Structure formats: C-alpha cells, structure tokens
Amino acid sequence: xxxxxxxxxxxxxxxxxxxxxxxxxxxxxxxxxxxxxxxxxxxxxxxxxxxxxxxxxxxxxxxxxxxxxxxxxxxxxxxxxxxxxxxxxxxxxxxxxxxxx
Amino acid sequence: xxxxxxxxxxxxxxxxxxxxxxxxxxxxxxxxxxxxxxxxxxxxxxxxxxxxxxxxxxxxxxxxxxxxxxxxxxxxxxxxxxxxxxxxxxxxxxxxxxxxx
Amino acid sequence: xxxxxxxxxxxxxxxxxxxxxxxxxxxxxxxxxxxxxxxxxxxxxxxxxxxxxxxxxxxxxxxxxxxxxxxxxxxxxxxxxxxxxxxxxxxxxxxxxxxxx
Amino acid sequence: xxxxxxxxxxxxxxxxxxxxxxxxxxxxxxxxxxxxxxxxxxxxxxxxxxxxxxxxxxxxxxxxxxxxxxxxxxxxxxxxxxxxxxxxxxxxxxxxxxxxx
Numbered sequence: 001x002x003x004x005x006x007x008x009x010x011x012x013x014x015x016x017x018x019x020x021x022x023x024x025x026x027x028x029x030x031x032x033x034x035x036x037x038x039x040x041x042x043x044x045x046x047x048x049x050x051x052x053x054x055x056x057x058x059x060x061x062x063x064x065x066x067x068x069x070x071x072x073x074x075x076x077x078x079x080x081x082x083x084x085x086x087x088x089x090x091x092x093x094x095x096x097x098x099x100x101x
Numbered sequence: 102x103x104x105x106x107x108x109x110x111x112x113x114x115x116x117x118x119x120x121x122x123x124x125x126x127x128x129x130x131x132x133x134x135x136x137x138x139x140x141x142x143x144x145x146x147x148x149x150x151x152x153x154x155x156x157x158x159x160x161x162x163x164x165x166x167x168x169x170x171x172x173x174x175x176x177x178x179x180x181x182x183x184x185x186x187x188x189x190x191x192x193x194x195x196x197x198x199x200x201x202x
Numbered sequence: 203x204x205x206x207x208x209x210x211x212x213x214x215x216x217x218x219x220x221x222x223x224x225x226x227x228x229x230x231x232x233x234x235x236x237x238x239x240x241x242x243x244x245x246x247x248x249x250x251x252x253x254x255x256x257x258x259x260x261x262x263x264x265x266x267x268x269x270x271x272x273x274x275x276x277x278x279x280x281x282x283x284x285x286x287x288x289x290x291x292x293x294x295x296x297x298x299x300x301x302x303x
Numbered sequence: 304x305x306x307x308x309x310x311x312x313x314x315x316x317x318x319x320x321x322x323x324x325x326x327x328x329x330x331x332x333x334x335x336x337x338x339x340x341x342x343x344x345x346x347x348x349x350x351x352x353x354x355x356x357x358x359x360x361x362x363x364x365x366x367x368x369x370x371x372x373x374x375x376x377x378x379x380x381x382x383x384x385x386x387x388x389x390x391x392x393x394x395x396x397x398x399x400x401x402x403x404x
Contacts, residue, residue, distance in 0.1 A: 012146040019141060026138040033134050037127040040120060045113040046172035047196055053165045054199040057158060061403050064154045069396045071147035073388065076375075080383045085376065093372045095148055098155040099403055100364050162302050170295045173278075174287065181282045186275065194271045201263050201301055214348040221343060228340040235336055239329040242322060247315040248374035249398055255367045256401040259360060266356045273349035297350055300357040 017070050025063050032056045064099060068092075118171050126164050133157045165200060169193075219272050227265050234258045266301060270294075320373050328366050335359045367402060371395075 016022055036052045072092065079088030117123055137153045173193065180189030218224055238254045274294065281290030319325050339355045375395065382391030 013144045014146055015144045016141055016147070019144075022141050023138060026134065026141060030131065030134045030138060033127065033131045037124060037131060040117055040123050040127060043114040043116045043120075045115050046117070046168050046176060047192055049168050050165060050172075050196045051199070053161055053168070054196070057161055057165075057200075060154055060158055060161070064151060064158075065396065065400055065403055067147050067150050067154070068399065069392070071151075072379075072392050072395065075147060077383050077388050077392075080380050085380050089372070089375050089380075091148055092375065093368065095151045095155070096371065096399070097368055098152070099158075100368055166295065166299055166302055169298065170291065173291050173294065177274075178282050178287050178291075181279050186279050190271065190274050190279075193274065194267065197270065197298070198267055201267055215346045216348050217346045218343055218349070221346075224343050225340060228336065228343060232333060232336045232340065235329065235333045239326060239333065242319055242325050242329060245316040245318045245322075247317050248319070248370050248378060249394055251370055252367060252374075252398045253401070255363055255370070256398070259363055259367075259402075262356055262360055262363070266353060266360075269349050269352050269356070273353075277349060293350055297353045297357070300354070301360075 014071075014075060016067065017074065018066060022063060022066065025059065029056060029059050029063070032059065061099075068096070068099075115172075115176060117168065118175065119167060123164060123167065126160065130157060130160050130164070133160065162200075169197070216273075216277060218269065219276065220268060224265060224268065227261065231258060231261050231265070234261065263301075270298070270301075317374075317378060319370065320377065321369060325366060325369065328362065332359060332362050332366070335362065364402075371399070371402075 032052065033056060036049060036056070039049055039052065076085075076088045076092055079085055133153065134157060137150060137157070140150055140153065177186075177189045177193055180186055234254065235258060238251060238258070241251055241254065278287075278290045278294055281287055335355065336359060339352060339359070342352055342355065379388075379391045379395055382388055
C-alpha cells in the first residue's frame, strides 16, 4: 500500500493462507454465476435456475467458512496472543452474525 | 434450443417475467464475485472479504426468492389449474428444501 | 371459535393434514429445548450446547417445510382453483422470505 | 459430576458467563415451542404457525451466537494462550459449519 492510502482507516493486508485455492474457487463461482445468467437469458426452466443458485450459495458458504477458519487461526490467534482479544472477537462475532442471518 | 436438444429430458423453456431485472441483478452479482476475487488477490483483510461474501449471498437469496415467486405464480399456478399440482408441488418443495438447508 | 372472535381479522382455522405427526415432532422439539436448558443449568460444555441447538434448528426447519408443503397443497391450491392466487401467493412469499433470512 | 461420570470422555464443565440470561431465553423459547404445539392442536392457520416457527428459529440463532461468542472469548482464548489453538479452532469450525448449513 502506498503511504497515501491511510486516509481514514489504514488498510490491513492479510495474505490468505489458502490464497490459490480460494482464487480457484472464486473463479469457479464466477463461472457458475455467468452460467446462471446465461440460463436466464435462454429462458431455462425456473427449477433448474434455483438448483444452480442453491449450488452457488453452498460454494460461497464454503469459501466463507474457509476464510473464517483461516482468520481465526491467523488474525484472531495473533490478537489473543497480543492481549487484544476484545476487539478481534467483537469483529469476528459481528461477521458471524451476518452469516447466521 | 436446437431441435437436437431433446436427448433425455425435453427442456422446458420458461421466460422469466422479470427477465431483464434478473439479468441485471445477476450481472451485478457477477461483478461482486469478481470484486471479491480481486480482493483476495490483493490480500485484502479477511473481515472485509467476509462482509462482501455475505452481501453476495443475500443478493443471491433475493434472486432465488424472486424466481420462486414467479415460478409459483406461473408454472405452479398453471399446473394447479390443469389439475397437475402433485408433481409441481413435489418439485417446488424439493427446491425449497435445498434453500432451507 | 366463539362468534365474538372476529374483532379484526376473522381467524382462519386449518387442520394440518399431518397434525398428529407434527404434534409429535413439536413435543420432541420441546423436549430438546428443555434438554438444552438443563445442559446450560448444569454448566455443560459450550460445543455440546451448540450441537444440540443446531439439531433443534434442523428439526424446526423440517417442521416448517412440512407446513409449507401442506399449506401449498391445501390452502394455496384451493385459492388458485378459486382464482384468488394473488393474495395467497403474496402471503406464501412473505413467509418464505422470513425463512430465507 | 459424580466421579463415575468419566466413562469415555471426561465431561468438560463450563459455566456460561451469561448463564442466567441464557436460561431465561431458553425458557422463553420453550414457551414459544409449547405455544406452536398448542396452535397446531387448535388448527390455527398455517401461515401463523410459520411466522412463529421463524421467530423461534431466530431466537435459537441468537442464543447460539451468544454461546459461540462466549466460547470464543473463554475456552478458545484460553486454549490459544496455552498454545493449544489447533484443537480448539478445529472444534469451533466444525460447530460453525453446522450452523452455516
């Protein structure tokens, strides 16, 4: 990050430990989304659309869980070791709350 | 669909009543997925990734609900009027079961 | 329902086609909820609590899906046959929206 | 726990930091479940049942999130401080996986 980036919050950078696998999965999800778009364009049957949407949702959940896991093993663990668990766990919980609806 | 398409199951074609809006939403979702992929490539902070993933999940749910609604108003309603509700509702429920986990 | 019940909306009564099975399942869910309450009172390990909570959630989802199915086969089908699909499907979708988050 | 309890796995006991509040919420959930059971017995309208089921599901999610939070602040934090994060985080993730479907 250039020094100029720190307007308000300085951007924290974290290289995902499963970066390559995550990129591969996100690319596949991107392909699935294009596939659904094409199916809608081609007037494919509603139920077939829904089956594909449900598959993308599962794939996204898997990616999300992987990131939560790596985040907990990485950032949260380091924060706890540094005695800064309060903020790290607040942040984790606010994200989990979004996923649990 | 080419005439040759009817290999196994004949494909049912249904033009979505909100086709244009759905295509727009799917294109936006495709853009969000690319955005997340880029964020991972750029080592963006885990929690920011998760917030975006959760947003895509909500957007997909919205598209799914719209299709379920239009499917119910369209295909299911016509099936019921034709006295073929058994099969139509079986199919609907199997799809809803996937969404409810 | 006593005649006096119709203050604002008259109560619609519907005997669930799987009433006995639903009552059995709800009684089992009630027992599971009491079990969790007791586990908390006895300071049982957090992860064991969460496993049980997740089981109750699944059981409730199953009951919910059964009711949605029977509602669709019953009330919604009759409404469609009577040409009153608009309101019935609006109502169904608003309920499904709650379940899909 | 009586000494005889340690048949296979020794039971870990953890007093929930929000024990009283959790017990109160679980009792309320138990009451809601009984309410739904009664509604089914009284042939109350399907959609009213579904609205209540959805409310119980939300209430259970809230209890689950509270326990996850307290578990992370307590057990997981202590495990990390003791250098035993591997097992603690494996266990946490397997529970979160259940909740994320």
